[in-house]
Amino acid sequence: MSAATREAPLAPRAGKGTGHALELRALSKRYGAFTAVDAVSLRVERGQFLTLLGPSGSGKTTILMAIAGFVAPSEGAVLLDGRDITALPPERRAFGMVFQGYALFPHMTVAENVAFPLRVRRLSRAEREAKVRAALDLVQLDRFADRRPAQLSGGQQQRVALARALVFDPDLLLLDEPLSALDKKLRAELQEELKALHRRVGRTFVNVTHDQEEALSLSDQVAILNHGRLVQMGAPAALYERPRTRFVADFLGTSNFLRGTVQEAGDPGLALQAGGTRLLQAGADLPPGSPVLLSLRPEKIALLGEAERAANEVAGTIAAWAYLGAGYSLTVRTADLGALRVALPAWRAPIAPSEGLPVRLGWAADAAVPVLEDADAA
Amino acid sequence: MNGGHPAGPLARFLAWGTVFYLLLPITIVIPVSLTDQRYLSLPQEGLSLQHYARLLGSEAWLSAIGQSLWIALGATAVSVVAGTLCAIGCWRIGRRSSELVRVLMLLPLIIPSIVYAIGLYRWFGWLDLLDRLLGVTLAHGVTGIPYVVITVSTALAAFDPRLEQAARGMGASLGQTLRWVILPRIMPGILSGAIFAFIHSWDELVMVLFIASRQVVTLPRKIWDGINENLDPTMAAVAVLLILFTVLLLALDGAVRSRAGR
Numbered sequence: 001m002s003a004a005t006r007e008a009p010l011a012p013r014a015g016k017g018t019g020h021a022l023e024l025r026a027l028s029k030r031y032g033a034f035t036a037v038d039a040v041s042l043r044v045e046r047g048q049f050l051t052l053l054g055p056s057g058s059g060k061t062t063i064l065m066a067i068a069g070f071v072a073p074s075e076g077a078v079l080l081d082g083r084d085i086t087a088l089p090p091e092r093r094a095f096g097m098v099f100q101g102y103a104l105f106p107h108m109t110v111a112e113n114v115a116f117p118l119r120v121r122r123l124s125r126a127e128r129e130a131k132v133r134a135a136l137d138l139v140q141l142d143r144f145a146d147r148r149p150a151q152l153s154g155g156q157q158q159r160v161a162l163a164r165a166l167v168f169d170p171d172l173l174l175l176d177e178p179l180s181a182l183d184k185k186l187r188a189e190l191q192e193e194l195k196a197l198h199r200r201v202g203r204t205f206v207n208v209t210h211d212q213e214e215a216l217s218l219s220d221q222v223a224i225l226n227h228g229r230l231v232q233m234g235a236p237a238a239l240y241e242r243p244r245t246r247f248v249a250d251f252l253g254t255s256n257f258l259r260g261t262v263q264e265a266g267d268p269g270l271a272l273q274a275g276g277t278r279l280l281q282a283g284a285d286l287p288p289g290s291p292v293l294l295s296l297r298p299e300k301i302a303l304l305g306e307a308e309r310a311a312n313e314v315a316g317t318i319a320a321w322a323y324l325g326a327g328y329s330l331t332v333r334t335a336d337l338g339a340l341r342v343a344l345p346a347w348r349a350p351i352a353p354s355e356g357l358p359v360r361l362g363w364a365a366d367a368a369v370p371v372l373e374d375a376d377a378a
Numbered sequence: 379m380n381g382g383h384p385a386g387p388l389a390r391f392l393a394w395g396t397v398f399y400l401l402l403p404i405t406i407v408i409p410v411s412l413t414d415q416r417y418l419s420l421p422q423e424g425l426s427l428q429h430y431a432r433l434l435g436s437e438a439w440l441s442a443i444g445q446s447l448w449i450a451l452g453a454t455a456v457s458v459v460a461g462t463l464c465a466i467g468c469w470r471i472g473r474r475s476s477e478l479v480r481v482l483m484l485l486p487l488i489i490p491s492i493v494y495a496i497g498l499y500r501w502f503g504w505l506d507l508l509d510r511l512l513g514v515t516l517a518h519g520v521t522g523i524p525y526v527v528i529t530v531s532t533a534l535a536a537f538d539p540r541l542e543q544a545a546r547g548m549g550a551s552l553g554q555t556l557r558w559v560i561l562p563r564i565m566p567g568i569l570s571g572a573i574f575a576f577i578h579s580w581d582e583l584v585m586v587l588f589i590a591s592r593q594v595v596t597l598p599r600k601i602w603d604g605i606n607e608n609l610d611p612t613m614a615a616v617a618v619l620l621i622l623f624t625v626l627l628l629a630l631d632g633a634v635r636s637r638a639g640r
Contacts, residue, residue: 070543100540116558119558120554
């Protein structure tokens with residue numbers, strides 16, 4: 001820890017670039033024949049909020065544990081500000097960590113829990129008390145200092161865990177599915193708090209989750225993992241709008257997949273043949289004859305009125321529908337493209353959905369994105 | 379358990395029968411200790427506390443109680459330290475080899491104590507520990523380890539390993555983690571093991587018969603000698619005090635457990 005960070009515990013650090021940069025170089029972890037993490041390389045800039053997102057068994061928690069020092073990588077390196085820390089034991093790294101289920105010490109009060117990392121560092125009582133108060137203030141729990149963790153609600157325990165992880169001014173804050181134990185409403189609330197907290201303390205955060213909404217709303221950068229491999233990393237909007245593979249498109253939000261063959265490559269884009277339907281796709285350059293897989297988001301498909309035209313049009317009938325409050329989710333059966341999911345705003349919807357209703361669907365040439373089949377899709 | 383069917387008459391009869399069968403031999407010593415006769419018998423004409431008075435006035439009995447107490451305390455200390463460290467070590471390693479260590483630690487419980495005592499006799503002869511307080515304390519301490527290993531391992535099984543990770547992640551050394559996180563959480567298990575180790579030493583006779591003779595005379599040994607030599611009702615008084623003491627310790631253990639369960 002540098003002298004500068006010691007002077008200003010938990011003081012607001014304006015803007016980005018005040019935290020520490022983290023880099024993973026070809027990190028692998030094998031348990032016998034099973035490869036939990038397979039040559040993952042990534043970089044988090046100072047003060048950024050990175051989320052490792054993936055289904056269970058994708059290796060995201062193993063990566064977090066390797067960053068914390070609890071798991072020794074089989075190969076590769078962990079670097080903090082360019083310094084190799086792969087061999088450091090967890091107590092020498094001392095990154096703040098919020099565990100799944102919080103791991104608060106049940107035999108200590110809230111204040112004693114938050115003071116624990118300071119006690120370990122042999123700070124004087126006065127210093128300890130001041131920092132604990134500041135940390136509990138930060139998460140608005142100053143009134144609960146003398147309670148035991150068991151006397152607090154899930155959301156409050158979560159905030160105690162955050163205060164404890166931040167009180168000693170760690171270089172990194174690691175979060176292992178911090179919100180997964182909370183109900184939906186509370187989760188949304190704490191997401192916002194977490195985001196605000198990240199802005200206020202300006203530290204580098206690394207979060208692990210399988211909740212794509214959480215990943216999209218919290219993060220500066222999202223790394224999508226599957227089968228221990230890094231599939232794609234980028235800003236949330238970039239990942240959502242330009243998924244590289246079928247897995248990313250499917251895991252982040254929902255997507256329709258259209259399979260076709262390139263007929264002509266030219267202006268304004270590719271002409272594809274998908275069954276008996278001719279599709280127009282912008283922004284891709286492939287020679288005629290090559291197979292193409294398109295990802296098309298349900299909200300980018302429109303219901304066309306009598307006289308309306310679109311670059312791509314297809315007719316079908318509603319096979320199933322559900323009312324979701326904000327919108328309708330329709331499943332439309334088409335002759336050539338199979339079943340398509342369509343999201344329709346409910347307010348002033350152009351039709352009243354019913355099963356068997358014939359509809360015309362349309363989307364722009366730049367609505368869909370060509371994606372790759374995942375190498376291990378089988 | 380609520381809401382189930384009540385037990386049938388046969389089950390009740392069997393249950394109470396078993397309880398009486400277990401308790402009767404113990405309770406018989408209570409009237410015997412209050413006998414007004416000069417030999418081991420049930421009271422004939424009235425109750426008397428004379429044997430309790432004799433016990434408290436007897437140098438030999440009091441010395442036996444004192445020696446037993448010191449041996450039991452020393453043995454408990456040995457068992458608690460070794461047993462707790464062993465249980466924590468096995469828990470931290472968490473591999474199959476540690477399972478083997480745990481089974482090995484239970485050996486004194488499994489091997490007939492007379493076999494163990496013969497072995498001890500040989501070893502203590504060479505080590506010059508026969509008929510010495512230290513020897514008996516060590517023997518009782520080592521054979522008390524299984525009780526501590528069992529209770530501490532049980533407490534550790536309920537211990538969330540993420541608490542240890544959390545402590546170390548915040549920079550705590552192994553010693554600090556042990557002192558501030560692990561030990562406070564498993565303290566009820568340690569206390570419980572300590573009580574059992576104490577009781578084990580307090581009423582152990584077989585090993586003492588082998589490794590002690592004149593200098594060291596524990597309470598069970600004194601009772602044993604008393605039964606062989608004369609039928610003094612003072613022994614019944616001693617037995618009653620022993621029972622009360624053990625019941626007290628078990629009640630203490632119950633209190634520790636119920637506090638831990640909170």
